[in-house]
Amino acid sequence: MLAIYKKELKSYFTSMTGYVFIAFFLVIIGIYYVIYNMIQLYANFEYVLSSVSFIFILLVPILTMRLMAEENKQKTDQLLFTSPLPVGKIIAGKYFAVLTVFLTVMGIISLYPLILMQFGTLSLKVAYGSILGFFLLGAAYIAIGLFISALTESQVVAAVVSFVVILITALMDGIVNLLPKDKKSAWIILSIIIIVLCWLAYLMMNNLTISLSAGIIAEVVLTVFYLIKPTVFDGLVSRVFNWFSVIARFDNYTQGVLDLSSAVYFISIVFLFQFLTVQAIKKRRWS
Numbered sequence: 001m002l003a004i005y006k007k008e009l010k011s012y013f014t015s016m017t018g019y020v021f022i023a024f025f026l027v028i029i030g031i032y033y034v035i036y037n038m039i040q041l042y043a044n045f046e047y048v049l050s051s052v053s054f055i056f057i058l059l060v061p062i063l064t065m066r067l068m069a070e071e072n073k074q075k076t077d078q079l080l081f082t083s084p085l086p087v088g089k090i091i092a093g094k095y096f097a098v099l100t101v102f103l104t105v106m107g108i109i110s111l112y113p114l115i116l117m118q119f120g121t122l123s124l125k126v127a128y129g130s131i132l133g134f135f136l137l138g139a140a141y142i143a144i145g146l147f148i149s150a151l152t153e154s155q156v157v158a159a160v161v162s163f164v165v166i167l168i169t170a171l172m173d174g175i176v177n178l179l180p181k182d183k184k185s186a187w188i189i190l191s192i193i194i195i196v197l198c199w200l201a202y203l204m205m206n207n208l209t210i211s212l213s214a215g216i217i218a219e220v221v222l223t224v225f226y227l228i229k230p231t232v233f234d235g236l237v238s239r240v241f242n243w244f245s246v247i248a249r250f251d252n253y254t255q256g257v258l259d260l261s262s263a264v265y266f267i268s269i270v271f272l273f274q275f276l277t278v279q280a281i282k283k284r285r286w287s
Contacts, residue, residue, distance in 0.1 A: 001085065004093030008067075009100055018101050021063050025105045028055050033112055043122040045113045046130035046254040053134070053247060056141045057170055061162035063101065064145030065155040067094050068277070087278050091146070095274060098142050106135050126256040133253025136266035137246060141166055143273040150280045172245040176238050183233035187226045190237070194218045 012018030032048045113127040144165060149158040168175070179189070198215035202208060226233060242248065246269075249262035 001089040001093040004085070004090050005097050005100075008094050008097030012097070012101050017063065017066070021059055021101060022105055024059060025055060026108060028052055029109060029112075037112075037116055041120075043116065043120050045116060045122065045127040046256075048112075049130045049134045050251065050254040053137065053250060054170065056138060057163060057166045060138070060141045060145050060166060061159040063098055064142060064149050064162060065159040066149070067098065067146050068150035068158075068281075087281050088274075091274055091277050091281070095143065095146055095270075098146070099139060102135075102138050102142060106131065106138075109134075123256070126254075129256060129258050130254045132258075133250045133262070136263060137250045140246060140266045140269040143270040143277075147273040147277045147280065150277045169244060169246050172241060173248060176241045176245070179237050179241065181235050181238055183226070183230045183236075186233040186236045187222065187230075190222055190233075190240070191219060193240075194222065 012021075029048060029052050032051050033045075036042045036047045036051070037045065110128070110131055113122060113124060113131075116122055116127075117124075145158075145162045148162045148165065149155075152158050152161070180186075194215060198211045198218075201214065202211035246266070249259070249265055252259040252262050
């Protein structure tokens, strides 16, 4: 794993990708830092991080698009498949290399509250709590980008799909407000979600029997539950989609709440998408 980590980390700093990512990140955050903290004299660094959370939509796809897509295109992924190193360690090595590039940015950003203290007083607890939340948010998005990169041979496709997925999660609160909240609509939407999940499971495992059986069982359970206790479905779609709102969980940190459940949520996303990435590679290995 260490060899993969060093190789990937080196590739980011022998090309422009790592430098471009770091430069754009710091420039955008620096602009907001100057406007909010230096010009408008807000002693709240969390305002800066809350305002620049959109930056992940633009920069994470650039950072992660080449991770596996380039390997797939150049067929160097065949070397990974025949390597004695477990696939999980290969993926972990690649993930930690990207995370190190992101940590470089976070290390620099961590100095900003200390600089701000020279001009007044601020709550270091809230400032560094928001930095922690910002890091967890970025770590989750990087894991998602890595998974998407493993599904295609095109870096452009990986970047565009990652952009769309991250954009949807960022806009989830607004999307939820547009969804119908009656129980019948909830049953229909959840049924569609089950079908989509089963289709994704089929793509991951290439096993029609398991995917179809799981889908039928889930649809039957959902329908039976709807017929027995339909009132539970009132507003259920909103509650389900709110669970996917990563920005809302990040907002807890910018409000000074060190939410353990949100930290567990972000870490779970990292492990989930690393697992899915491993499964996608194993499928490619045996196909």
